[in-house]
Amino acid sequence: MIEGVTCEDEEAEEYMEVTNFRIAGPLSALLEQDFGTRILEGERSEECPPPVALQVCHEARKHALSQYHIVESMAGPFYVNPYRDVLWLSMDLTDEPECLQDLMRYHGRELNTFTTVLVEEHEWAENTPAGYASKYLALLGGLETILIVWGDFDEYTDELMEIDTEDLHARADEVRVQHSELLKDHKCTAKSIRYMDRRGRFY
Numbered sequence: 001m002i003e004g005v006t007c008e009d010e011e012a013e014e015y016m017e018v019t020n021f022r023i024a025g026p027l028s029a030l031l032e033q034d035f036g037t038r039i040l041e042g043e044r045s046e047e048c049p050p051p052v053a054l055q056v057c058h059e060a061r062k063h064a065l066s067q068y069h070i071v072e073s074m075a076g077p078f079y080v081n082p083y084r085d086v087l088w089l090s091m092d093l094t095d096e097p098e099c100l101q102d103l104m105r106y107h108g109r110e111l112n113t114f115t116t117v118l119v120e121e122h123e124w125a126e127n128t129p130a131g132y133a134s135k136y137l138a139l140l141g142g143l144e145t146i147l148i149v150w151g152d153f154d155e156y157t158d159e160l161m162e163i164d165t166e167d168l169h170a171r172a173d174e175v176r177v178q179h180s181e182l183l184k185d186h187k188c189t190a191k192s193i194r195y196m197d198r199r200g201r202f203y
Helices: 059-068 097-111 121-126 129-135 167-185
Strands: 002-008 019-025 070-071 078-080 116-119 144-149 194-199
Touching: 002 070, 002 097, 019 097, 116 121, 121 129, 121 144, 121 167, 129 167, 144 167, 167 194
Parallel strands: 116 144, 144 194
Antiparallel strands: 002 019, 070 078
């Protein structure tokens, strides 16, 4: 999963913080965490080394580079496959317009290549689907799939709260109807929407 992070602009004459992209960690690992509370100054969830194929041989490297490209970031360069990697715009990031402006300034190219974006359900509902699409998803020129993830954590135990499967199917149906309306009204460019829980199950 790719996220925004606050880092120092080393080219500025005086100390200045900017928002850049970095790899947050594997999506499977992040789904097990309450990542909605992550802050822009936080540590990455887990180290993600470059693709192994880049270090095997010339042919393997050539093939890997046809799938991946390097992203130069002030948080450190990394390889990304925009067709497989998932972009996530944290609540900490979307609450600050200047952070989004930083991403557009430093990573405009990448914003137009990501095909999948992850959105937590409560943000999707709180901002309203139309509002979230116009404020944030409109920045993503190549967006094809919106991945809505459900999963609340108990504030006292930090454990994932269970919910009835039928309820999740009902929520998924509601999300699909919302997306259909967005497409009909030309308020969203993503071709599909998927609904999942934090255990990786789709509904």
